[in-house]
Amino acid sequence: MKESHTGTSSGVLEGRRVEGMVVRRIERELYEVFIGPQHPGSGHMRIIVRLDGDIIVEADPDIGYVHRTMEKLSEVREWLKPIPLLERMTIIDACNVTLPYVNALEKLMDKKPPPRASYLRVLLCEINRVASHLYGFGIFGVFLGHSTMYMWAFGDREVFVELAEILTGARLTHTYHIPGGVRRDMPQDFPQMARRAVRYMRRRLEEYRKIFLENPVIVKRLEGVGVISRNLAADLGIVGPNVRASGIRYDVRLVEPYEVYDELEFEVPVFEEGDALARTWVRVEEIKQSLNIIEQAVDWLERHKGEVIPKEDYERLPKLHKEVYEKTGRVKLLPAHATMKVPAGKAVARGEMGRGEIIYYVESDGGTTPYRVRVVTPSARNAIVFKYVVPGHRLMDLPAIYGSIDYFPPEADR
Amino acid sequence: MNLEEVVELIRGALGDLAKEITVRKGYVEVVVNPGDVVTAATKLKELGFDHVKSVTAVDYPKESRIRVTYHVSSYLRDDLARVIVGLSVDLSRENPVMDSLVGVWRSSEFQEREVYEFFGVVFKGHPDLRPLLLIPELAEKRVLRKDFIVREESIYEGVPHRYQ
Structure with missing residues (x-):
């Protein structure tokens, strides 16, 4: 009108x-x-x-432009096959995104990974978390027209992508966990490489602070923008660094520790402001905590030897497979793994990805394929921010809010 | 708070509304009648379960029912933070209709839209019930129901005969 x-x-x-x-x-x-x-x-x-x-x-x-029917396809594939499928939701965080699925399987099968496998999982999870946050920073730099941040973050992410490659054999889609353990042990010289990467990243974060986080232009665009109060954050059910920037101390690694997170020392950074700048700071502080965890994990792995698959699985391996495992640390799976049956039941498992909490509901009817797999990713839960937080802002604030919640469509659409 | 205490807490709050309370792997499942779902949800929210983590539906064609489960937990009450409660209702497969819980938990808004498009469950009172991820033509087929079969395609499918 x-x-x-x-x-x-x-x-x-x-x-x-x-x-x-x-x-x-x-x-x-x-x-x-x-x-x-x-x-x-x-x-x-x-x-x-x-x-x-x-x-x-x-x-x-x-949303939905990159919906890839993950839930439906999981129902028609044998139990192990959804692992490489589901990690395509977020290839930059492939370890965290599939770990709760494997944990749910382990709950149904009453299987527990040996401690060494748990430490290796945590190690890869934290390497992924750093890489995921750096990817988020790079994209944020693009949104705000800060090309230096984009170049730096993507360049530094490569350090952690290569660490993951040395550990698992694949840059992004690692498919590292199998029910009861991991696919491969750590190479001997890995701890030195990891410590070097940690030292490097700590120095780089100091430079990020100077050029990006305390840059007056960036601060002006982020401070007081997209404010989410504590109660609104709980009401919208948003997750991850976004909810922790609004004063809610909630991290799955803290509230319901999985793997060996209860044995490790780390802090969960919480900010009260709830604006885009606070969300950015949470991620920086989380990278620091992840670096601490990486150090602790490699220290532990150096001091403790052990198996990376359960004893009963090891004993079932034929002679040749055992030889490969002893020599190279690689676990070659038997065909029986692909057609395994999982006892009937319902399980919920969750984990903390770089972007927030991911939750899986897995139901088995005792067959060779899942009866139902439901996955809710952090970005799927953060999408609601666009509807309820963005109105009232100027159009130029939209990229700032989008980047600050680290929204990732392929992960949200599943 | 351990799981037995949670079960007691829920039983005390819901009383006769809860038809069945079961401890599953990783969550506590509470089944209520479809007519009681808003009352039960309101009571759970008063206890401190302030957000929905996941809205799931599972299709059981043999029993001709669809079970809708809301996995809820708490951000603001520390002792409930590690607890997940699955509030479930069973709906008939032919006419799956239930009251929307968006009025109780705003965090369920987008996920109810998902259950609507994938299973055809209609949420009465939802402020904006339309497909979220799928295009409307595909949503009509209710693709996550068990009678929608994913057919394997051969690699030459759709390729004109003269090229084969």
């Missing part, structure tokens, strides 16, 4: 001049802007925003 535009700040209202009074008629016409689905930085999604001037009055996240 086009309104007649007679009144302005000159104080003229419908032809009648009002002395001493400044009148401005509210512009009723809203503009609808379709942002996306072209790749806005981190994957295909669309946000339909309605604008009054440049103020967003309504935002509708239209």
Whole structure:
């Protein structure tokens, strides 16, 4: 509806001049802007925003452009095959994204990995967490037009991607866990490489602070933008660094420790401000904590020897497989693993990814394929922020909020 | 708070509303009648279960029912933070309709849309019930129900005969 535009700040209202009074008629016409689905930085999604001037009055996240039927496909594949499938949701965080699925299987099968396997899992999880946060920083740099941050973060992420490659054999899609253990032991010279990467990253974070986090331009764009209060965060059910930036101390590694997180020393950084800047700081502090955990894990792994698969699985291996395992630390799976049956039951398992909590519901009817796999990823739960937090901001704040919640469409769409 | 205490806490709060309380692997499942779901959810929220982690549906064609489960937990109450409660209802497969819980837990809004598009469960009172991830034509097929079969395609499927 086009309104007649007679009144302005000159104080003229419908032809009648009002002395001493400044009148401005509210512009009723809203503009609808379709942002996306072209790749806005981190994957295909669309946000339909309605604008009054440049103020967003309504935002509708239209997601699903990269939906890949993960839940349906998991039902028609044998138990092990969803592992390499599900990690495609977030190849940059492939260890964290599939670990709860494996944990749910282990709950159903009453299997427990040996301590060495648990430490190796945690080690890879933390390497992935650093890489995931750095990826998020890089994308954030793109959103804010800060190309240095983009270059630096992606360059430094490569250090951790290579660590993961040395440990697992694959840069991104590691498929490292198998029910009851891991696929491969750590190479002997790995601890030195890991410690070097940790030293390097600690120094780099100091430089990130100077060029990005305390950069006056960046601070102006992030401070007080996209504020999520403590109660709103709980009401929307958002996860990960976003909820911890709003004063809620919630990290699955802390509230329901899985693997060996209860044996490790780390802090869960919490900020009270709830704005985009606080969310960014949480991630920086988390990288520091992950570096501490990486050090502790390699220290432990150096001091303790042991198996990476359960004893009963090892004994079942034929002679040749045993030889390969003893010599190279690689576990070659038997065909029986692919067609294994899982006792009937329902299990829920969860873990803390770089972007937040991931939860799996796995149901078995005792067959060779899952009866139902439900996965809710952190980005799927964070998508609601676009609808309820973005309105009221200027259009230019949208990329800042998008980047600060580290939303990743392929992970949200599953 | 251990699991027995949680079961007692829920039993005390829900009383007769809870038809069945079972300790599963990793969560406590509470089954209620579809008519009682809003009352039960409100009581759980008053206890401190303030957000929904996952809204799941499971199709059981042999028993002609669909079970919808809300996995809820707490951010603001520390002793409940590690507990996950699965509030479940059984709906008929032919006409799956239930009251929306968005009024109780806003965090379930997008996930109810997901259950709607994948299973055809209608949530009465949902503020914006339309498909989230799928295009409407595909959502009509209710693809996560068990009678939607994923067919394996051969590698030459769809390729014109003259190229084969």
